[in-house]
Amino acid sequence: xxxxxxxxxxxxxxxxxxxxxxxxxxxxxxxxxxxxxxxxxxxxxxxxxxxxxxxxxxxxxxxxxxxxxxxxxxxxxxxxxxxxxxxxxxxxxxxxxxxxxxxxxxxxxxxxxxxxxxxxxxxxxxxxxxxxxxxxxxxxxxxxxxxxxxxxxxxxxxxxxxxxxxxxxxxxxxxxxxxxxxxxxxxxxxxxxxxxxxxxxxxxxxxxxxxxxxxxxxxxxxxxxxxxxxxxxxxxxxxxxxxxxxxxxxxxxxxxxxxxxxxxxxxxxxxxxxxxxxxxxxxxxxxxxxxxxxxxxxxxxxxxxx
Amino acid sequence: xxxxxxxxxxxxxxxxxxxxxxxxxxxxxxxxxxxxxxxxxxxxxxxxxxxxxxxxxxxxxxxxxxxxxxxxxxxxxxxxxxxxxxxxxxxxxxxxxxxxxxxxxxxxxxxxxxxxxxxxxxxxxxxxxxxxxxxxxxxxxxxxxxxxxxxxxxxxxxxxxxxxxxxxxxxxxxxxxxxxxxxxxxxxxxxxxxxxxxxxxxxxxxxxxxxxxxxxxxxxxxxxxxxxxxxxxxxxxxxxxxxxx
Numbered sequence: 001x002x003x004x005x006x007x008x009x010x011x012x013x014x015x016x017x018x019x020x021x022x023x024x025x026x027x028x029x030x031x032x033x034x035x036x037x038x039x040x041x042x043x044x045x046x047x048x049x050x051x052x053x054x055x056x057x058x059x060x061x062x063x064x065x066x067x068x069x070x071x072x073x074x075x076x077x078x079x080x081x082x083x084x085x086x087x088x089x090x091x092x093x094x095x096x097x098x099x100x101x102x103x104x105x106x107x108x109x110x111x112x113x114x115x116x117x118x119x120x121x122x123x124x125x126x127x128x129x130x131x132x133x134x135x136x137x138x139x140x141x142x143x144x145x146x147x148x149x150x151x152x153x154x155x156x157x158x159x160x161x162x163x164x165x166x167x168x169x170x171x172x173x174x175x176x177x178x179x180x181x182x183x184x185x186x187x188x189x190x191x192x193x194x195x196x197x198x199x200x201x202x203x204x205x206x207x208x209x210x211x212x213x214x215x216x217x218x219x220x221x222x223x224x225x226x227x228x229x230x231x232x233x234x235x236x237x238x239x240x241x242x243x244x245x246x247x248x249x250x251x252x253x254x255x256x257x258x259x260x261x262x263x264x265x266x267x268x269x270x271x272x273x274x275x276x277x278x279x280x281x282x283x284x285x286x287x288x289x290x291x292x293x294x295x296x297x298x299x300x301x302x303x304x305x306x
Numbered sequence: 307x308x309x310x311x312x313x314x315x316x317x318x319x320x321x322x323x324x325x326x327x328x329x330x331x332x333x334x335x336x337x338x339x340x341x342x343x344x345x346x347x348x349x350x351x352x353x354x355x356x357x358x359x360x361x362x363x364x365x366x367x368x369x370x371x372x373x374x375x376x377x378x379x380x381x382x383x384x385x386x387x388x389x390x391x392x393x394x395x396x397x398x399x400x401x402x403x404x405x406x407x408x409x410x411x412x413x414x415x416x417x418x419x420x421x422x423x424x425x426x427x428x429x430x431x432x433x434x435x436x437x438x439x440x441x442x443x444x445x446x447x448x449x450x451x452x453x454x455x456x457x458x459x460x461x462x463x464x465x466x467x468x469x470x471x472x473x474x475x476x477x478x479x480x481x482x483x484x485x486x487x488x489x490x491x492x493x494x495x496x497x498x499x500x501x502x503x504x505x506x507x508x509x510x511x512x513x514x515x516x517x518x519x520x521x522x523x524x525x526x527x528x529x530x531x532x533x534x535x536x537x538x539x540x541x542x543x544x545x546x547x548x549x550x551x
Contacts, residue, residue: 036395059400064400068392069396070391070393072317072388072393075320083314128401
């Protein structure tokens with residue numbers, strides 16, 4: 001069993017990220033949502049339709065950018081737009097322009113670079129004004145500039161009211177785009193929430209490092225006494241302060257009071273990636289405890305009525 | 307024509323014209339081999355060819371070679387490659403109805419074979435002449451039935467075989483013996499009895515008999531025609547079931 005006891009609500013108009021380690025069941029989940037895979041049991045409701053029994057009504061409303069798929073090698077970019085355009089299609093030329101593919105209209109699929117292929121898949125996913133867009137490993141293989149362009153397009157899409165389900169291994173992408181993130185492990189949802197809330201729950205420790213050859217004793221005492229500071233250590237001239245992310249401001253203020261301010265101040269702010277690692281490690285330890293979702297009934301609703 | 311089938315047919319027809327395998331096996335191979343073997347036996351009626359002109363015998367036989375090449379070589383490789391690379395998944399996720407891909411392949415296969423048959427006859431006409439059709443309606447029934455049968459077999463093979471390479475290997479293995487024993491090789495009268503027994507029930511042999519005999523006035527080939535009709539019915543039902551995206 002790849003996915004078990006999954007409870008996933010995706011409110012209409014939001015960007016929801018699905019994250020987790022390899023083999024967590026993310027792609028299996030989206031395949032079920034798309035109707036490409038039939039669940040053994042449970043209820044599945046996408047935009048008010050059952051993806052298995054009502055696939056023909058549902059699929060025209062869903063735009064998909066799939067992991068591990070391709071187009072025929074000799075199909076030209078413009079022909080791909082023609083092939084995938086339904087009655088609901090928007091102007092494909094504008095999309096090609098937006099994603100930097102306008103000059104590749106006559107190029108065959110096999111001649112496109114990895115990044116161009118990804119952008120073409122995104123164009124095809126957006127072509128028919130979908131109500132729900134499923135993006136599986138959206139920016140895999142894209143250069144930084146292309147990633148930013150794609151992110152901007154996803155935000156614009158969401159501004160237009162489209163619901164987005166984003167499957168990603170890129171935590172910065174999930175943090176930048178998603179209002180809600182669902183974390184999966186072994187086919188179950190182990191936590192969900194806004195990225196900042198997940199960070200707060202599972203990776204709230206910030207680490208501040210700076211060099212000070214002869215730190216005043218008063219400074220060291222003050223740092224130790226600050227609220228939420230858990231540890232102050234010194235190795236030669238390098239001083240390390242660990243604690244809740246709130247200490248960043250307090251430590252900064254203390255350093256300003258005890259001039260000179262160190263030039264090499266370095267702050268490691270916990271990220272969604274740290275939260276994911278913390279969550280997965282914690283989940284390994286606490287697997288006996290039911291998570292908020294694993295114990296819930298099987299019920300999935302994506303973009304349905306609120 | 308903006309239906310799902312229409313869009314698939316339009317795209318697939320364009321792709322066929324760019325596919326070297328199609329151009330080689332469906333268009334070039336039957337014409338080249340017909341010219342060679344038709345010329346090898348001359349034009350004098352011969353007992354081995356049931357007292358018909360040997361080159362006419364091969365002109366009447368080679369339309370089925372075109373159709374078999376489409377079904378046994380072109381389509382299995384094409385479909386297995388699509389499945390292997392995730393193209394079919396993309397079509398499914400994009401909302402193409404389950405039946406649309408099979409329907410599009412059938413239409414594209416029929417159009418491709420029709421075009422290749424016309425080209426073959428256009429090349430044969432000035433070189434060997436087109437033999438007179440003795441029993442037109444039987445030929446007119448046998449050709450589309452055989453085309454449906456072989457195209458469905460091709461779709462079925464493409465959906466069963468795990469990769470494009472496997473499809474190519476199996477397709478060629480099925481095509482060449484069928485071609486040599488049932489259509490483009492030596493006439494049955496010069497075959498040994500064991501070879502004749504193997505060749506007799508092959509689908510391509512039955513199909514070629516169903517076309518060649520009424521065309522050249524050698525018989526009605528009713529048994530072969532019924533067998534081709536049964537193959538068409540069975541293969542198309544199985545192919546339609548297998549190609550649910």
